[in-house]
Amino acid sequence: MALPQIALPAGYRWRTLTPADRRLVTELDTWAFPSGTSHDDLDAAPSPLTWDRAIAIEADGSEGLVAMHASYPFGHFPVPGAELPTAGLTWVGVHPQHRRRGLLTAMIDLHLTRSSERGEPLSALFAAEAAIYGRFGYGHAADDLRLDIPRGAALRDVPGAERHTVRVEIAARERHGVLVDRLHRAAGAAPTGVPGINRPGWVTRETEELQAVLWDDSPAHRGGRESRRIMIVELDGEPRGYVTFRRSLAWEPTGPRGRVDAGEVVAVDAAAARALWGALLDLDLTNEVTPFTLPVDDVVTQLLVNLRAAAPRTPDNLWVRLVDVAAALAGRRYAADVDVTIKVTDARLPANAGVYRLRAEAFGPASVERVDPEFEAPELSLDVRELGAAYLGGTSLAALAAAGLVTEHRRQGQQTSALARASTAFGWPVAPGSSWVF
Numbered sequence: 080m081a082l083p084q085i086a087l088p089a090g091y092r093w094r095t096l097t098p099a100d101r102r103l104v105t106e107l108d109t110w111a112f113p114s115g116t117s118h119d120d121l122d123a124a125p126s127p128l129t130w131d132r133a134i135a136i137e138a139d140g141s142e143g144l145v146a147m148h149a150s151y152p153f154g155h156f157p158v159p160g161a162e163l164p165t166a167g168l169t170w171v172g173v174h175p176q177h178r179r180r181g182l183l184t185a186m187i188d189l190h191l192t193r194s195s196e197r198g199e200p201l202s203a204l205f206a207a208e209a210a211i212y213g214r215f216g217y218g219h220a221a222d223d224l225r226l227d228i229p230r231g232a233a234l235r236d237v238p239g240a241e242r243h244t245v246r247v248e249i250a251a252r253e254r255h256g257v258l259v260d261r262l263h264r265a266a267g268a269a270p271t272g273v274p275g276i277n278r279p280g281w282v283t284r285e286t287e288e289l290q291a292v293l294w295d296d297s298p299a300h301r302g303g304r305e306s307r308r309i310m311i312v313e314l315d316g317e318p319r320g321y322v323t324f325r326r327s328l329a330w331e332p333t334g335p336r337g338r339v340d341a342g343e344v345v346a347v348d349a350a351a352a353r354a355l356w357g358a359l360l361d362l363d364l365t366n367e368v369t370p371f372t373l374p375v376d377d378v379v380t381q382l383l384v385n386l387r388a389a390a391p392r393t394p395d396n397l398w399v400r401l402v403d404v405a406a407a408l409a410g411r412r413y414a415a416d417v418d419v420t421i422k423v424t425d426a427r428l429p430a431n432a433g434v435y436r437l438r439a440e441a442f443g444p445a446s447v448e449r450v451d452p453e454f455e456a457p458e459l460s461l462d463v464r465e466l467g468a469a470y471l472g473g474t475s476l477a478a479l480a481a482a483g484l485v486t487e488h489r490r491q492g493q494q495t496s497a498l499a500r501a502s503t504a505f506g507w508p509v510a511p512g513s514s515w516v517f
């Protein structure tokens with residue numbers, strides 16, 4: 080696909096990338112993200128990139144690349160009650176010598192144009208710094224839950240947990256790839272066991288490159304910890320949950336001080352989750368378990384008797400950008416009946432700006448049409464960034480309105496609040512979030 084015509088500052092030019100450019104990409108990436116690992120070691124590990132979606136910038140008078148970005152083709156990105164094709168923006172980097180000259184701005188314009196041409200109504204990302212992406216219409220759509228759980232922390236009982244058995248093994252794609260993929264998808268499709276009530280943002284590793292990176296265990300990424308392990312809980316020989324983890328151990332005058340860094344902690348029901356957390360919190364020679372990231376409503380928040388002792392923190396998880404507002408609004412489900420007219424502003428993609436009438440039945444299909452504001456006055460106004468924040472159901476329109484970021488236009492004589500109705504409908508029973516960072 081030829082690159083769309085997006086202007087760059089004078090002296091800069093676009094450049095497509097192939098796997099043969101791996102070293103150039105590594106050199107630029109370590110300028111953008113400092114790393115103590117040698118380029119040889121970094122290049123010995125698999126690359127997650129989908130190369131025909133990776134675009135660089137070269138500059139007159141500079142060797143190598145001065146900037147790049149890429150995106151993952153998520154064909155089945157979970158949105159409330161459905162899935163939509165989504166461009167997962169990633170590997171954004173500008174060489175420090177070339178920063179603040181508009182290269183990121185040009186790359187975002189190229190990325191959004193290409194996403195639109197490919198028919199991807201959404202883009203999602205993890206932000207290296209929270210201040211970067213709001214100006215481009217990305218909204219902070221989901222949070223992580225970070226915990227440091229003391230060894231042996233008390234858990235509530237769940238009937239049936241004791242019937243599970245536990246296997247602990249070296250994690251290997253050949254042996255565990257299929258079961259991890261199956262359980263991960265099942266946990267995202269129906270985390271509460273209710274069909275259709277999915278976890279928005281629970282993105283799967285859809286490409287071969289992302290699968291290869293998931294299972295890669297290069298020493299470069301271990302950081303002094305052991306090789307990757309996996310714990311699997313089974314019921315009658317059937318896998319029902321897993322956690323990947325690495326332990327580290329220091330000997331101190333008071334005794335052993337060990338830590339468990341857990342990757343994904345995934346289970347398909349409450350009994351399996353109780354069995355998995357019980358075993359994970361009871362490993363010998365360890366003091367605490369640190370899961371990398373969990374959904375904010377993860378089952379462990381209800382299982383832990385003393386959640387406060389695990390020092391909960393909630394940094395941002397996914398940021399979402401509506402590339403095609405009408406397709407994105409029609410492509411998700413809503414948690415209540417809704418009929419609301421919304422005015423959207425979008426400085427970066429002006430084709431999105433306008434007034435939309437959204438009609439949906441609770442947990443049923445939705446329809447969206449553009450309307451003429453002269454005849455149908457909007458009940459709510461907001462920027463596409465706030466729509467992105469609310470889109471996965473993790474940020475309420477009411478909270479955004481309380482902060483002055485959504486405006487309600489009350490019609491005379493109107494009894495109910497469009498804001499209250501829309502805010503309820505845009506919510507979702509399960510909190511959004513991805514279990515891995517891309």
Ligand SMILES: CC(=O)SCCNC(=O)CCNC(=O)[C@H](O)C(C)(C)COP(=O)(O)OP(=O)(O)OC[C@H]1O[C@@H](n2cnc3c(N)ncnc32)[C@H](O)[C@@H]1OP(=O)(O)O
Nearest residue numbers: 111169170171172173178179180181182183184204207210
């Ligand atoms: C999805 C991901 O991949 S996240 C990874 C992002 N990459 C990194 O954090 C690596 C280190 N940083 C970088 O490579 C660069 O500084 C980038 C990519 C963040 C920014 O690239 P630049 O080419 O400097 O951005 P550009 O010149 O287009 O700036 C556009 C605007 O964003 C602002 N901006 C850019 N980066 C930041 C930042 N980190 N914090 C706050 N504001 C920022 C600029 O000030 C500018 O604002 P203005 O329009 O009001 O003048």
